[in-house]
Amino acid sequence: MTDTTKQANSGGPVLRVSGLDVDIKLPHSVVHAVQGVSLEVSRGETVGVVGESGCGKSTLGLALAGLLPPEAVARGSIQVGDRELVGLRERQLRAIRGTEVGIVFQDPMTSLNPTKRIGAQVGEALRLQRGVGKAAALEAAADMLDRVGLPRPREQLSRFPHELSGGMRQRVVIAAALICEPVVLVADEPTTALDVTTQAQILELFDRLSDELGMATLLVTHDMGVVAGHADRVFVMYAGREAESGETRAIFDEPRHRYTGALLGSVLRMETPRRSRLGTIPGRPPDLTAPAAGCPFAPRCEAAADDCGTALPEASADGGHRWSCLHPIDSEQPKLVAEAQDEFR
Amino acid sequence: MSLENVTTLGAAEAGLPADIQQPPGRLWLSAFARNRLAVIGLVVIVALLLFSFVGPLFYHTDQIHTRLAMETLSPGKGRPLGTDDVGYDELGRLMVGGQTTLEVAFGAAVVAVVLGVLWGAVAGYVGGIVDGFMMRIVDALLAIPALLLLLFLATVFRPSVPMLIIVVGVTAWLVPARLIRAEALSLRSREYVLAAKTMGVRGPTIIFRHIITNSIGTILVNATFQIADAILVVAALSFLGLGIAPPATNWGAMLSDGLNYTYSGFWWLTYPPGVAIVLTVLAFNVVGDGLRDAFGLDSRHG
């Protein structure tokens, strides 16, 4: 868990997203995967992007990594350092990927080339982007593998991915992502495919690297527990838009957006009384090919009023805590997670 | 352990909620229809079918009696493509030849696919020794050069349309057998197959209901290529003089006969059947490719 005072010491944000829209062209329709998203991440800070399927968080991650497919169109602004990513050509994006922005995906099995040795893959970005020679790249790779906690790093250089376990492979992927010391790290569900004990090790690694290397980390995940334990700030997404964002403690202890409240209320915890009636969210996420007017969560919201369906809520803010809800959870009676679950019993 | 996480979709599907209306069951059809080349191929096939089977109803020519006085006349009035070396009208001949060619091709493809699919599905699903035994047979048969086998069979059995269908089919079933066995191997550990087993569904039912129906894509694609191959095989056989006896004919035989006259300048004896063969084979290949793409798309969403 990173120190929140770090933010004060780290200077301005190195990742600035402003009004980002991503549309994906399908044969017969257009999916508005991301709508009007703005967020900022500073050095050494970890922002957890959470949401359920179809909320657009993966698309957001891909956009930040410069990995949107050809059928996607991005509008708005993504600034890494002082470079604008939106509108760049593939060739230019290639120069940024791996050097300014490091990427870690979910599945370490498919993130690594099974026919190339570990050392070569970790050092690849150095050789391609920085023109580093083979020997020097391997040296740097061994160094990085040591930093990510891989035992006997020099031995591993000549190994192939299938010789390693899932957890070790993910460490290799992280090493490859960080070898050029990028300012931003985008991690899309980096631990979902791993065992829970391995997950804990990798998350601990993320914390340590964030402290040591000071990169801005965007952690995209559906797991509220991961975010609670390892993110400084949380960005909750719903139907392609920002629902709520703020410091982790604020989001969990005093959620304002009704979706956040409902989401937290349906999360299972050890403290959840056995066989109690669990909180759920009725209905399904909206169709992103035809965004309706008004708040996208309104059809499923228990507190929805008439005005929710007509106008898109403007963001309200209280310090660093921001939410887009016309009838937020009452701030005078802050609901703790456990109390929210009480409602559903 | 890897979880099939609902959020790890390709970017194209990342923002796609699962309740987008999909046309029930016909996703591949719309994907196919979008492929212009494949649709053109389909149109060509339909046109050729109509040409061969419906054409003679409109364009009457005598394809039984030879008229040697009329031999090798160049295209002219009343004879759009001239006449061949025994006086048959060439255009009419093309139609009749097309009937045989297409009949044998479709028939052989059906034989090959049915035989191959059943063989491969059983081998792949049952696995173990049975699979090993069945596939060794396939391997052994594949080792025999198909053309030699065909020549042998064609000399032993009097060529007729049914006979050609069987002969060609019997040499062609090995490829679909291998393909479907591979599908069966991968499908038999799918959860829905396991579920069927726990319900007590019997083997043959599982093979038809779950294995073969989910290999339809591969089967259809292979079938179209089988048709294209069969046309070429029949053409080759006829070329070698082992086709069907006159007055029946097929494009391959027409081509081979016509080649005798290349230096005489009787182009209408070689180009029409040649073009017909190439066009048909191309069309089926293109349709096969289109189907493969369409089903590739389907299996990603399914």
Added chain:
Amino acid sequence: MSSGDTAMDATAAPPAADAADRPLIELVNVSKHYRGSGLTGQAGAPVLAVAGVDLAVPPGASVGIVGESGCGKSTLGRVVVGLEKPTGGAVLLRGKRVADMGHGERRASRREIQMMFQDPYAALNPRMTLDRIIEEPLRARGGISRTDRRDRVRRLADEVGISAAQLGRYPRELSGGQRQRVGLARALATNPALIVADEPVSALDVSVRSQILNLMASLQAEHNIGYLMISHDLTVIHYFTDHVVVMYLGKFVESGPPEELFRSPAHHYTQALIDAAPDPVPGRATAVTIRGELPSAAAPPSGCRFRTRCPAAQDRCAEEEPVLRAFGPAHQAACHFPLKEAVPA
């Protein structure tokens, strides 16, 4: 109900005259080998996926099996449901050995135990409509007219929350949660006494998980079915089951009531799982209390299999394999140096 209690002489129990109060299914010293795959195609060392376990599931109970990848829990689930035959030991259904049953009797008994799968996208045949999918077990059983089958399908669908209008649809038109409902309806079709649920909610969104768990609980009350729930997620197991077994590398290391187990475990692996599990409470980071990687199942460590990663391992652990001892009523663990005092037998 207990598992792994060698004092409970299940093997010596006489065949039951009255099968009704016998455990529905018992596994006695069951093992499952797989021929290891050597890279050169030779048969490698046999992998003991499940190594001599005893398990008894009484009718109507909710038993959980928890563990990480490679622990053998999925294999165990398959042995219970009849998809795999054990290579050692015996499986008894209502007191009668399955190996002694005739073909028809075995098929009939097997129908009493059905399965729910993890992946909602692979659990349903994509080329079958929902009504056919739910109908399939009824057709397989035979002896039910078409109209009766149709009625039953409609009733089952209604019970799980699938409307009659949706019955003509294909699985791809449904969300993950809806597919799991269909899977549940299908499992219920033949009135099973036990449903083996292999990670039933792991692939679902958080808010959908609670819907499915609520549904499973209400169906249990309605139909008096038992569940054998296999999961890596402690919170789900804690919430749903009455009795849980912790597996590691093919063996049971601890078992007992979830509250007691997760509040004061005896085995170090259980403790490690608890420490590593992400908890949606801000500030409570996951802790890594075990080191290293999972050993190869083909060459498990001598003595206690967990000793290579255990913080409390000593010499004795390598020499002698620990046996299950009692730590409370129904609470057992196999450890030489457990976290708490054993209760004298």
